[in-house]
Each structure stands twice: as C-alpha cells, then as structure tokens.
Amino acid sequence: MKVFSYLLFLGFVVLGVWSVRRCMRAIQVSRMHASSREEQFLLAASADLGGPNKAPDAAPNTVQPPKTNKASPMETELLAREERLVYLLLKVALPEFEVLTHVSSAKLLPRGEHLGLAVLDFVVCRKDFRPVAVVVLDRAGEPSHPARSRALAELAGTGVKLAHWRVEQLPGRTAVRNWVLDDAVPGERRFAA
Known part of the structure; x- marks a missing residue:
C-alpha cells in the first residue's frame, strides 16, 4: 500500500511539473506573438503614415468641389x-x-x-x-x-x-x-x- 501511494504521489508530482512547464511554454509563445503583433502594428502604422491618405474616387453622379491649392483644415496634419x-x-x-x-x-x-x-x-x-x-x-x-x-x-x-x-x-x-x-x-x- 505504501508503494502504491508513493507511486501515486510521484505521478501527481510529474503531472504537476509537466503541466507547469507546458503553461510556461504557452506563456512564452503568447508573449512572443504579442510583441510580434505590436511590432507589426507599429510597422503597418509607419507604412500607413508614409504617404498622404488618398480619397476614394467619387461616384460619377456626384458634384466635385473646386480644386484649390489651399489645404482645408481636414487635410492638415497635426503631427x-x-x-x-x-x-x-x-x-x-x-x-x-x-x-x-x-x-x-x-x-x-x-x-x-x-x-x-x-x-x-x-x-x-x-x-x-x-x-x-x-x-x-x-x-x-x-x-x-x-x-x-x-x-x-x-x-x-x-x-x-x-x-x-x-x-x-x-x-x-x-x-x-x-x-x-x-x-x-x-x-x-x-x-x-
């Protein structure tokens, strides 16, 4: 009976160590993915910020405002x-x-x-x-x-x-x-x- 309880205890310890190691590995992978997602976000943001935003082409039946050289307040970049x-x-x-x-x-x-x-x-x-x-x-x-x-x-x-x-x-x-x-x-x- 002592041997059986010892083996059962040892099994629980091994299972606990295995699950803790697996969780730690999952946390590391999650952190790597999170930092890579943030880096991709910043890279994508910098790429998006590289050029001015282009307005989509207007529908053929809409009236276009007259084009002027003066930038409207909505086109001014604050940063x-x-x-x-x-x-x-x-x-x-x-x-x-x-x-x-x-x-x-x-x-x-x-x-x-x-x-x-x-x-x-x-x-x-x-x-x-x-x-x-x-x-x-x-x-x-x-x-x-x-x-x-x-x-x-x-x-x-x-x-x-x-x-x-x-x-x-x-x-x-x-x-x-x-x-x-x-x-x-x-x-x-x-x-x-």
Missing part, C-alpha cells in the same frame, strides 16, 4: 510622421495612460516659474490628466531653443520624468514602459534603444 510613430509607441506601451501632444510648458510649471513658453512634444498623464512624464524629441540638425531649454530645466526639478528621444533611434516598448512605471527614476534622462 509629423515621426511624431505619429512616437504617439503610437506611447499608446501601445502605456495603454493605461493618456498621451497628450504639443503641450505648452506653462501648463506644467507652477505659476510665475516659466520665463519663456515652450511647447513640449509629448506628455504622458494618468487617467485624471496629472502629468507623469514628458518626452522631448531631439531631431538631428535642429538647434535647441533657449526658451525650451529653460523650460526643460525647470521641469526637471518638478518631479515629472523627462526623457529626450532621438527621432532616428526610438526606444523599445518595454524600455518605455519600465521608464514610466519605475518610481526610482527621477529627473531627466536621455536614452535610445
């Missing part, structure tokens, strides 16, 4: 291609946060502390729109404006996380998520993947 990629990256990496674009530095700095106004590229906020992090895009060949540099220096002292991303080399989704969620990362940080 450049690189900015749209960063926006998508932030939304994919941080779905539980809100992402705002082109925010005035006066909105984040306490009254009277901003000497010059600057426009911040991206502000990551909680759902109640309290700022958590600021992302500034560093473009090659673009000079730094003094008002923006002053505003960023003041902002780094407020406790809001500040990162400079190079447009040519954006960080990965995991690095972005770890940076925003890590409470031990104070102040300003320049990084690229």
Whole structure:
C-alpha cells in the first residue's frame, strides 16, 4: 500500500511539473506573438503614415468641389510622421495612460516659474490628466531653443520624468514602459534603444 501511494504521489508530482512547464511554454509563445503583433502594428502604422491618405474616387453622379491649392483644415496634419510613430509607441506601451501632444510648458510649471513658453512634444498623464512624464524629441540638425531649454530645466526639478528621444533611434516598448512605471527614476534622462 505504501508503494502504491508513493507511486501515486510521484505521478501527481510529474503531472504537476509537466503541466507547469507546458503553461510556461504557452506563456512564452503568447508573449512572443504579442510583441510580434505590436511590432507589426507599429510597422503597418509607419507604412500607413508614409504617404498622404488618398480619397476614394467619387461616384460619377456626384458634384466635385473646386480644386484649390489651399489645404482645408481636414487635410492638415497635426503631427509629423515621426511624431505619429512616437504617439503610437506611447499608446501601445502605456495603454493605461493618456498621451497628450504639443503641450505648452506653462501648463506644467507652477505659476510665475516659466520665463519663456515652450511647447513640449509629448506628455504622458494618468487617467485624471496629472502629468507623469514628458518626452522631448531631439531631431538631428535642429538647434535647441533657449526658451525650451529653460523650460526643460525647470521641469526637471518638478518631479515629472523627462526623457529626450532621438527621432532616428526610438526606444523599445518595454524600455518605455519600465521608464514610466519605475518610481526610482527621477529627473531627466536621455536614452535610445
């Protein structure tokens, strides 16, 4: 009887180890598929953002508006291609946060502390729109404006996380998520993947 209970116990242990290993393998596969789907999404989004949207051909019986050289407000792009990629990256990496674009530095700095106004590229906020992090895009060949540099220096002292991303080399989704969620990362940080 002892041998039978020992064999039964051993069988349960082996079955448990086998099921745990199988679950771990399934989780790894699921993570790989999820990251590859996100990469495909970002690649597809960047491909879609490559050219202007083309309107479908109008039906033959519809009246076409006169063509002018002036772009209508509906055709104006508010974000450049690189900015749209960063926006998508932030939304994919941080779905539980809100992402705002082109925010005035006066909105984040306490009254009277901003000497010059600057426009911040991206502000990551909680759902109640309290700022958590600021992302500034560093473009090659673009000079730094003094008002923006002053505003960023003041902002780094407020406790809001500040990162400079190079447009040519954006960080990965995991690095972005770890940076925003890590409470031990104070102040300003320049990084690229």
